[in-house]
Amino acid sequence: MSIDPLFSPVMLGTLELPNRIVMAPLTRARATEAHVPTALMARYYAQRADCGLIVSEATAVDPLGMGWFRAPGIWTAEMVDGWRLVTDAVHAAGGRIFAQLWHMGRLVLPDYIGGELPIGPSPIAGEGETFAPRPAGDTSLFLPMKPYVVPRQMNEEDIARVVASYGSGADNALAAGFDGVEIHGANGYIIDQFLQSKTNQRTDAYGGSLANRIRLLREILEVVTSRVAPGRVGLRISPTSARKGMGDEDPGALAEMIGEVAADSGIAYVHLIEPIASGFVDKPEHPVMTRLRTKFTGAIIQNGSFDGDTAAEFIANGQADAISFGRPYIANPDLVDRIRTGVPFAPANFDYAYVGEERGYTDYPLS
């Protein structure tokens, strides 16, 4: 299979990408403990700037939605200044970068928010455990783990605050020099918690029917596209993923509804996590891409367990407009060149995926 299809330019809304290789969002936890992006992060992203588009690691829009030690936020002027280091470095290296706007909802541990309960659509805990903050004085590299807790059910005021924080996050992303924003509607975070039937058991206008479960996403799309031109907005979704206790009664219908709402908003792309082999998430038994496509005619970025050959095949067949790579980008800053020249991908050291400084982050060699 020729890899040429990956090296033709493509329009993503109003942004032209020189190739079809996208760096998927990867939380790497190298911001400060106050969630401010750093010069080290700027170096890491600049090393990877030859892809068609970088989607930043998930970036919290509100302190109540932040539950990850040293992940970045975008709700203060200092955070905006930190992100400016990153966007300047990526642009100087000839690249393009969108900010992934994030709110973790029920998956925030109380340890991150002054002991309060996190907020979620319904009082149902996420499944499993997550990283707790490093206790003061602890010098170990590795973080303690704690189970997710039962969240407080959100009222209308909570919902309005989340929607507004996506608006201010979008404003701040532009102020920080990002080329656009990606709304994080995937992986069991707050938007996904409202979308999927297992985690949304509300009986008000935000729960029950699919039309109600999608209301939060619709409102977030409205506020974000009122701040950032729709041609520079994307949406990431994972309607078939069951990680962290997610589940939906009919992911195909959900994907079709998301496609309709995304089309109404005029956004540039939908970034669908639908792996072609089980890996970070399981390969779905019933893929939903076709259902999404029946309603959404903008660009599609597909993600999940691709290599150069399978990515090129999907582009050549018209199954996607671009392919994003997640885990391969950890250890391969020169992923674009490796795909172009057929050099195998280097394996990542996952011990340093979510902790550390330069090691396992900016020190991977070129091929």
Ligand SMILES: Cc1cc2nc3c(=O)[nH]c(=O)nc-3n(C[C@H](O)[C@H](O)[C@H](O)COP(=O)(O)O)c2cc1C
């Ligand atoms: C270390 C790590 C961090 C991740 N962080 C994010 C994130 O911040 N936002 C997001 O939407 N997905 C995140 N993901 C999921 C990836 O973007 C991607 O969907 C996943 O790795 C599957 O793609 P791959 O098979 O190319 O690795 C993360 C995955 C890994 C391994």
